Amino acid sequence: MRGYFDHNATSPLRPEARRAWRAASEAPAGNPSSLHAEGRAARATIEDARAHVASLTHAPAKDVVFTSGGSEGVAAAIRGVCDRADPDRRKIVVSAIEHSAVLETARNLHGAGFETVEIAARADGRVDLDRFLAALDKRVAIAALQAANNETGVIQPVEVVGTHCATRGIAFFVDAVQAAGKMPVDRDRWLADLIAISGHKLGGPQGTGALVVRDGIPMSPLIAGGAQERRRRGGTEAVAAIAGFGAACEAATKELANEAIRLEKLRAHLERSLRSISRDVIVHGESAPRLPNTVCASFPGISGETLVIALDLAGFSASTGSACASGAVEPSHVIRAMGLGEAAARSAVRFSLGWSTTGGDVDRLLAALPDLLARARMSG
Amino acid sequence: MTAELTAVAMSGGVDSSVAGALLARERRPLVGFSMKLVDRLAGETERYGRCCSPDDFRDARAVADRLGFPHYVLDMEDDFRRRVLEPFADDYARGLTPSPCVRCNSFLKFDALLARARAVGADRVATGHYAILERDPRTGRTLLRAARDADKDQSYFLFDLTDAQRAAALFPLGGMTKGEVRAEARAAGLTTAEKAESMDLCFVSEGESYRDVLGRMGLASEKKRGPIVDRSGRILAEHEGIEAFTIGQRRGLGLASATPLYVVAIDAGTDRVIVGPETDLYREACVVERVRWIPFERPGGPVAATVRIRSGHAGAAATVRDAGDGTARITFEAPQRAVAPGQAAVFYDGDLVLGGGWIARDRDALHRGAAAL
Numbered sequence: 001m002r003g004y005f006d007h008n009a010t011s012p013l014r015p016e017a018r019r020a021w022r023a024a025s026e027a028p029a030g031n032p033s034s035l036h037a038e039g040r041a042a043r044a045t046i047e048d049a050r051a052h053v054a055s056l057t058h059a060p061a062k063d064v065v066f067t068s069g070g071s072e073g074v075a076a077a078i079r080g081v082c083d084r085a086d087p088d089r090r091k092i093v094v095s096a097i098e099h100s101a102v103l104e105t106a107r108n109l110h111g112a113g114f115e116t117v118e119i120a121a122r123a124d125g126r127v128d129l130d131r132f133l134a135a136l137d138k139r140v141a142i143a144a145l146q147a148a149n150n151e152t153g154v155i156q157p158v159e160v161v162g163t164h165c166a167t168r169g170i171a172f173f174v175d176a177v178q179a180a181g182k183m184p185v186d187r188d189r190w191l192a193d194l195i196a197i198s199g200h201k202l203g204g205p206q207g208t209g210a211l212v213v214r215d216g217i218p219m220s221p222l223i224a225g226g227a228q229e230r231r232r233r234g235g236t237e238a239v240a241a242i243a244g245f246g247a248a249c250e251a252a253t254k255e256l257a258n259e260a261i262r263l264e265k266l267r268a269h270l271e272r273s274l275r276s277i278s279r280d281v282i283v284h285g286e287s288a289p290r291l292p293n294t295v296c297a298s299f300p301g302i303s304g305e306t307l308v309i310a311l312d313l314a315g316f317s318a319s320t321g322s323a324c325a326s327g328a329v330e331p332s333h334v335i336r337a338m339g340l341g342e343a344a345a346r347s348a349v350r351f352s353l354g355w356s357t358t359g360g361d362v363d364r365l366l367a368a369l370p371d372l373l374a375r376a377r378m379s380g
Numbered sequence: 381m382t383a384e385l386t387a388v389a390m391s392g393g394v395d396s397s398v399a400g401a402l403l404a405r406e407r408r409p410l411v412g413f414s415m416k417l418v419d420r421l422a423g424e425t426e427r428y429g430r431c432c433s434p435d436d437f438r439d440a441r442a443v444a445d446r447l448g449f450p451h452y453v454l455d456m457e458d459d460f461r462r463r464v465l466e467p468f469a470d471d472y473a474r475g476l477t478p479s480p481c482v483r484c485n486s487f488l489k490f491d492a493l494l495a496r497a498r499a500v501g502a503d504r505v506a507t508g509h510y511a512i513l514e515r516d517p518r519t520g521r522t523l524l525r526a527a528r529d530a531d532k533d534q535s536y537f538l539f540d541l542t543d544a545q546r547a548a549a550l551f552p553l554g555g556m557t558k559g560e561v562r563a564e565a566r567a568a569g570l571t572t573a574e575k576a577e578s579m580d581l582c583f584v585s586e587g588e589s590y591r592d593v594l595g596r597m598g599l600a601s602e603k604k605r606g607p608i609v610d611r612s613g614r615i616l617a618e619h620e621g622i623e624a625f626t627i628g629q630r631r632g633l634g635l636a637s638a639t640p641l642y643v644v645a646i647d648a649g650t651d652r653v654i655v656g657p658e659t660d661l662y663r664e665a666c667v668v669e670r671v672r673w674i675p676f677e678r679p680g681g682p683v684a685a686t687v688r689i690r691s692g693h694a695g696a697a698a699t700v701r702d703a704g705d706g707t708a709r710i711t712f713e714a715p716q717r718a719v720a721p722g723q724a725a726v727f728y729d730g731d732l733v734l735g736g737g738w739i740a741r742d743r744d745a746l747h748r749g750a751a752a753l
Binding site: 305306309310328330375376378379 | 385411416450452453454455495496498499500501
């Protein structure tokens with residue numbers, strides 16, 4: 001029996017999502033754009049799902065655009081807004097701890113004349129807010145700040161940035177891929193113009209996601225050529241997958257408050273026990289508000305890569321940094337951007353809990369860790 | 381988790397694939413590792429050596445999947461740079477002819493990789509090397525022998541492993557021919573069965589030279605011009621830097637001469653390249669440094685051996701005298717051509733590897749060149 005502690009990478013499909021997915025895939029085939037009965041039924045399925053995504057993100061259903069996942073939402077938001085931005089606005093402001101989808105999309109716009117300003121984080125894992133706000137001048141087309149970090153779980157001050165963007169006419173994009181399903185996603189409180197979420201991070205199918213776009217934000221579609229999604233995203237919708245995504249959003253919304261309490265207790269137990277196993281463990285971002293499910297820890301002198309492999313061989317799934325094209329682990333750019341140095345970046349290991357994690361899973365992990373750490377330290 | 385876990389170093393080639401397949405057949409618990417040694421992704425300019433491309437890692441992963449054991453790619457760029465590439469660049473800058481493959485075995489596969497394997501519970505590292513290991517029941521030492529397939533034998537590159545490293549190594553292919561290995565790969569349905577042989581330096585891509593790689597990695601030494609002189613000290617030409625020369629080299633000297641001229645010595649101290657006729661390339665003896673003996677700690681007296689002075693060398697009859705200070709003097713029965721400082725000299729008794737060392741600078745040849753000035 002394996003212990004799965006990598007919900008921030010992908011969360012297992014929720015039973016509700018599986019049922020909805022299967023039901024939709026077994027229904028008579030119909031293109032949601034067709035006027036016939038089968039088409040109308042498919043349309044009804046995705047509109048039903050849209051309502052669930054809308055209630056998870058506190059936005060009207062008409063603002064929800066289905067995507068193939070988080071990275072598409074990110075690209076559609078940043079490229080779409082920059083494509084239609086006023087010629088005086090040629091700056092993109094992002095935090096340096098954004099997901100690489102955000103960083104790379106922004107950097108790739110250099111050829112189109114955009115300059116990217118990357119704002120580092122402080123040692124507690126929160127973006128340097130003063131510097132972020134100071135960068136929001138009249139030349140900025142779009143600002144991007146994640147709601148919560150994927151590696152540390154640290155919650156970012158999006159509502160402050162949102163207020164400043166609103167008063168300066170800057171489009172504000174929030175990557176809520178990690179936040180959705182783990183903390184409230186509240187578009188109006190954040191004053192976000194665009195929010196991206198991903199299905200598989202909250203127990204929906206992989207290959208699903210949504211971009212929530214406030215009415216009146218000028219942007220061009222990433223995928224043109226169709227009237228689907230109010231001309232914001234061409235292509236026939238992935239009906240069955242979207243049905244599963246909607247069901248996962250519905251379940252996540254319903255369980256949000258209770259799950260936050262349950263996971264926070266499990267996490268507190270995990271962190272307390274990690275300290276008693278290894279007194280020098282560093283829990284990144286622990287002094288900042290964090291998602292209830294994420295523990296990012298460095299065991300000094302032990303490479304994160306080694307520990308994650310040892311855990312895998314022992315039946316536990318955790319992760320470190322992000323994988324590069326060859327599949328090798330690269331040191332975490334997030335821990336680096338927090339100014340904690342190369343050694344901390346190479347030793348960080350992330351345990352992320354979720355809807356399927358039980359107290360028994362955590363206890364089995366804690367029982368296995370001392371031996372794995374001792375061996376890794378000895379050979380390190 | 382079992383204590384008998386074995387790590388398989390997988391390059392994505394046919395040899396390491398079959399090594400994994402043979403061990404998997406013994407029902408040994410295995411874990412596969414591929415070492416990422418060179419080149420980060422760098423957008424459009426991305427280049428890979430013949431090793432370490434995403435395709436090679438995909439092949440290694442596919443083989444491990446098929447054989448039913450987990451596979452991981454380890455980021456070992458720092459280790460490779462520090463322990464293989466930098467010394468490789470240094471050797472050239474010092475007028476030596478480096479042997480990076482020997483260092484890669486001693487410092488990467490059976491040191492850095494072995495340490496990582498141990499850290500996750502695997503006490504041994506298996507590779508697709510063609511060589512034979514055998515425990516000597518009398519001394520408890522692990523002996524190294526040449527592979528059964530003489531064409532593929534790689535024992536030369538493994539002479540510098542310590543006894544502990546040899547004890548932790550596994551070479552499942554030592555008793556097989558290349559043909560048998562390919563047949564095995566086909567029989568096991570491995571995707572790597574028909575993959576081309578890797579040749580020469582694994583970190584150099586098609587169409588580039590090792591100098592390109594060093595330049596790209598910021599390891600190229602500052603080029604220092606110097607004279608090309610004959611053995612009487614006469615300056616024949618100028619060169620752009622000693623790192624472009626190897627003992628025995630004939631091409632690319634840019635010299636017009638009635639008899640062909642060869643590089644016979646390189647003097648890093650004065651940046652001179654000394655050339656002479658082919659007869660000047662022959663040496664009756666040489667000194668090796670950092671000597672390692674395998675079946676015993678130190679020999680009791682002079683050792684008669686067949687000595688290979690480079691990887692492609694068939695071997696020459698010689699007597700090796702250990703000086704007791706980490707060096708040994710090799711006296712060849714017949715003079716040997718192009719004895720290149722920096723290369724490994726490996727001593728054999730039949731197929732048994734007795735030991736080896738690193739060929740030291742030829743002080744006499746340099747002295748002759750200097751005296752002439």
